[in-house]
Amino acid sequence: MSRQDQIVRPLSEVAYYIERCPHLSVRDYPESLRFPSMLILGIETSCDETGIALYHSERGLLAHALHTQIAMHQEYGGVVPELASRDHIRRVLPLIRQVMREAGVAFAELDAIAYTQGPGLAGALLVGTSIANALAFALDIPALGIHHLEGHLLSPLLASNPPKFPFVALLVSGGHTQLMRVAAVGEYELLGETVDDAAGEAFDKTAQLLGLGYPGGPALAQLAGQGKAGTHKLPRPMLEQMRKTGNLDFSFSGLKTAVLLLVRREAPDAAGKADIAASFQEAVVDVLVTKSLYALERTGLSQLVVAGGVGANRRLRERLDGAAAEAGYTVFYPEYEFCTDNGAMIALAGALRLGAGSVGASLRPERSPLGGLANMPAAQRTYAFTVKPRWDLSTMIL
Numbered sequence: 141m142s143r144q145d146q147i148v149r150p151l152s153e154v155a156y157y158i159e160r161c162p163h164l165s166v167r168d169y170p171e172s173l174r175f176p177s178m179l180i181l182g183i184e185t186s187c188d189e190t191g192i193a194l195y196h197s198e199r200g201l202l203a204h205a206l207h208t209q210i211a212m213h214q215e216y217g218g219v220v221p222e223l224a225s226r227d228h229i230r231r232v233l234p235l236i237r238q239v240m241r242e243a244g245v246a247f248a249e250l251d252a253i254a255y256t257q258g259p260g261l262a263g264a265l266l267v268g269t270s271i272a273n274a275l276a277f278a279l280d281i282p283a284l285g286i287h288h289l290e291g292h293l294l295s296p297l298l299a300s301n302p303p304k305f306p307f308v309a310l311l312v313s314g315g316h317t318q319l320m321r322v323a324a325v326g327e328y329e330l331l332g333e334t335v336d337d338a339a340g341e342a343f344d345k346t347a348q349l350l351g352l353g354y355p356g357g358p359a360l361a362q363l364a365g366q367g368k369a370g371t372h373k374l375p376r377p378m379l380e381q382m383r384k385t386g387n388l389d390f391s392f393s394g395l396k397t398a399v400l401l402l403v404r405r406e407a408p409d410a411a412g413k414a415d416i417a418a419s420f421q422e423a424v425v426d427v428l429v430t431k432s433l434y435a436l437e438r439t440g441l442s443q444l445v446v447a448g449g450v451g452a453n454r455r456l457r458e459r460l461d462g463a464a465a466e467a468g469y470t471v472f473y474p475e476y477e478f479c480t481d482n483g484a485m486i487a488l489a490g491a492l493r494l495g496a497g498s499v500g501a502s503l504r505p506e507r508s509p510l511g512g513l514a515n516m517p518a519a520q521r522t523y524a525f526t527v528k529p530r531w532d533l534s535t536m537i538l
């Protein structure tokens with residue numbers, strides 16, 4: 141089996157997910173369960189990564205490409221929104237041409253374009269959104285706005301051993317930390333979220349305190365590997381509340397402050413910094429693991445899906461796998477390359493939504509089983525668009 145065969149999941153194989161969505165219009169149009177053959181271009185430009193991918197409903201992921209702006213933002217210690225937007229403008233068309241070339245497909249073969257509509261940086265989102273809509277208008281195909289976190293949530297479906305609905309999702313990225321109950325595509329219930337910093341943000345800020353630069357998450361994790369986690373007793377924020385009241389929210393800013401005070405007090409050398417990094421990582425991982433297991437227990441579900449950049453953290457994976465195995469749960473992760481922002485998860489989310497019938501009616505008339513462009517909602521037909529820099533996933537309906 142080639143590497144590509146292992147990481148892609150044709151939509152036809154995840155058809156059973158759709159069948160189980162009680163509210164989907166696919167129930168009224170059983171013929172759409174046959175999944176019209178669809179080729180979707182995915183465009184992700186919500187923050188500091190330009191991600192482009194081509195997903196085919198029957199052949200799976202055909203090609204994907206990513207340009208990360210990390211080097212550009214490094215000297216500022218964080219993402220500079222205006223620079224991010226300008227760089228997306230430079231990258232997005234060459235990357236689109238690159239994936240089309242790699243997949244050997246022509247623009248005329250595209251059936252729809254899925255793009256990240258929010259949440260994220262307004263200017264950055266506008267680049268992907270306007271290019272997606274302009275291209276879709278020119279090609280006379282639908283453009284479909286995707287919620288960035290929905291992309292992350294569904295990204296484990298690209299892996300060789302995907303979860304089945306329903307499952308609990310732990311979304312841990314630079315901008316979000318959430319536990320969700322995922323009943324089906326488009327059916328998301330928020331169980332808990334961070335009240336201040338996101339887990340990735342806490343990793344990045346703590347890394348900065350230790351002089352590790354930006355983005356610090358991976359560097360801090362690497363340093364932690366050389367330290368002793370038991371050296372410093374750092375707080376496990378909001379674990380007590382969970383035990384008392386069942387609260388599944390998170391808070392990481394106090395932990396970051398505790399590290400700040402520790403660094404000021406100890407002025408650590410390299411080995412001391414490694415111990416602080418290990419102690420910090422262990423505290424974050426402890427909280428994430430304990431709350432994820434409690435969420436599984438409370439919902440009565442047995443599958444946990446971990447998505448977002450912090451999901452790449454090896455210690456988190458190790459501890460989650462251990463705890464889950466002991467309790468009889470299964471944990472699913474996206475491939476490492478699909479943990480952080482990427483176009484593949486956006487193209488997949490677009491394919492699932494189109495396949496689920498939510499906008500099935502808006503496929504090309506000659507290809508759609510449901511009637512084609514004539515049935516497209518007015519907004520899609522006119523290609524008028526907006527971005528949603530702040531967008532609550534749990535308010536989404538299919």
Ligand code: ADP
Nearest residue numbers: 313314315340357361448449450452453480481
């Ligand atoms: P966002 O879309 O919110 O920017 P991503 O899903 O792209 O977030 O993930 C980026 C975040 O993941 C950053 O905060 C980064 O530091 C963190 N991250 C990446 N790899 C690791 C790791 N191995 N350990 C901890 N954090 C990590």
Ligand code: MG
Nearest residue numbers: 292313480481
């Ligand atoms: Mg992200």
